[in-house]
Amino acid sequence: xxVLGLCSYPVSAAATRFRMEQFVEPLRxxxxxxxxxxxxxxxxxxxxxxxxxxxGKAFGLAGxxxxxxxxxxxxxxxxxxxxxxxxxxxxxxxxxxxxxxxGRMPLVLxxxxxxxxxxxxxxxxxxxxxxxxxxxxxxxxxRASVVICGNRFIAEYVEKLGARTVVIPTVVDTDKFHPVEKxxxxxxxxxxxxxSTYPFLESIFPVLERxxxxxxxxxxIVGSGVNNVKIDGVEVxxxxxxxDREIDDFASxxxxxxxxxxxxxxxxxxxxxxxxxxxxxxxxxxxxxxxxPVGVCAEIGxxxxxxxxxxxxxxxxTAISRLLLDPTLREAMGKAGREHSLSAFSVLxxxxxxxxxxxxxxx
Numbered sequence: 376x377x378v379l380g381l382c383s384y385p386v387s388a389a390a391t392r393f394r395m396e397q398f399v400e401p402l403r404x405x406x407x408x409x410x411x412x413x414x415x416x417x418x419x420x421x422x423x424x425x426x427x428x429x430x431g432k433a434f435g436l437a438g439x440x441x442x443x444x445x446x447x448x449x450x451x452x453x454x455x456x457x458x459x460x461x462x463x464x465x466x467x468x469x470x471x472x473x474x475x476x477x478g479r480m481p482l483v484l485x486x487x488x489x490x491x492x493x494x495x496x497x498x499x500x501x502x503x504x505x506x507x508x509x510x511x512x513x514x515x516x517x518r519a520s521v522v523i524c525g526n527r528f529i530a531e532y533v534e535k536l537g538a539r540t541v542v543i544p545t546v547v548d549t550d551k552f553h554p555v556e557k558x559x560x561x562x563x564x565x566x567x568x569x570x571s572t573y574p575f576l577e578s579i580f581p582v583l584e585r586x587x588x589x590x591x592x593x594x595x596i597v598g599s600g601v602n603n604v605k606i607d608g609v610e611v612x613x614x615x616x617x618x619d620r621e622i623d624d625f626a627s628x629x630x631x632x633x634x635x636x637x638x639x640x641x642x643x644x645x646x647x648x649x650x651x652x653x654x655x656x657x658x659x660x661x662x663x664x665x666x667x668p669v670g671v672c673a674e675i676g677x678x679x680x681x682x683x684x685x686x687x688x689x690x691x692x693t694a695i696s697r698l699l700l701d702p703t704l705r706e707a708m709g710k711a712g713r714e715h716s717l718s719a720f721s722v723l724x725x726x727x728x729x730x731x732x733x734x735x736x737x738x
Contacts, residue, residue, distance in 0.1 A: 401726035450478030487525035489648020526671035554661030565628035570600025631664030663708035
């Protein structure tokens with residue numbers, strides 16, 4: 376069985392890497408060949424969300440369109456079309472329609488985010504929002520034989536449109552994401568994310584300022600997209616995101632942070648669609664963390680055992696303080712989180728579900 380996997384981003388993007396690429400070998404072991412075809416190249420992806428270079432980006436996108444069109448000639452070689460979110464990050468669902476019609480194959484749509492919710496692009500503003508064609512996701516949902524959903528909130532939305540769903544959370548390979556021995560002095564609090572989610576971290580800066588008056592710690596920020604991060608009284612290590620360092624960055628932390636809040640840019644429905652992936656990564660490397668219990672995040676792990684949930688600023692401050700003051704608590708929570716990860720979020724289990732879903736489309 377051959378599956379054509381279309382996605383917007385290359386494997387350095389988390390969605391492609393963890394929703395598609397890490398399942399290539401597990402699927403092959405089950406007789407399913409997954410051929411991943413990103414819209415953007417690695418070079419384009421690195422430049423796409425940086426300011427400037429508009430003309431170069433436009434030429435690059437034109438090349439991506441031509442490359443997609445050329446791939447249509449191979450459509451008949453495949454049995455199933457798997458689309459991770461969308462075949463291109465702009466425009467209507469033309470490519471998906473062409474591949475499906477020319478290949479005469481069922482469409483399986485993978486949604487790990489609430490891409491059906493409108494938002495204003497933090498990089499391209501309202502122009503980016505206009506080019507996104509937000510109605511595209513609803514169109515694809517209605518045309519799909521089945522929609523793979525990252526959590527039950529996305530599934531509930533999809534089912535209202537009459538589509539069949541399978542919930543497969545975003546997981547990591549726990550052989551690669553695993554705990555390491557740490558000797559950080561002072562303890563390291565950390566956040567790893569993207570430029571689009573960095574405002575969530577900014578929302579708890581006042582908490583970190585107050586904590587710095589009482590405790591010694593270092594704040595490690597990875598992937599903010601901001602050159603200089605200053606928080607009064609806080610020692611900040613601000614790093615660019617790096618694929619080769621990703622696992623080490625997670626495992627090196629003593630305490631993880633995962634704040635999520637609704638904003639004028641990202642409304643409640645968008646936030647509820649988040650997969651809780653950062654929590655799953657913290658669990659896998661055995662790092663205790665403090666998290667906003669929003670959407671599916673309220674259902675990941677066990678509050679008070681694998682992590683702490685926090686809503687108000689005083690709850691954030693209390694939870695982080697407890698973890699900073701008690702290395703034994705950090706160790707116990709980290710161990711419990713790792714055990715939970717192994718039992719609930721394994722690549723083996725989710726790979727089996729993905730294989731069954733794909734094979735079920737052509738029976």
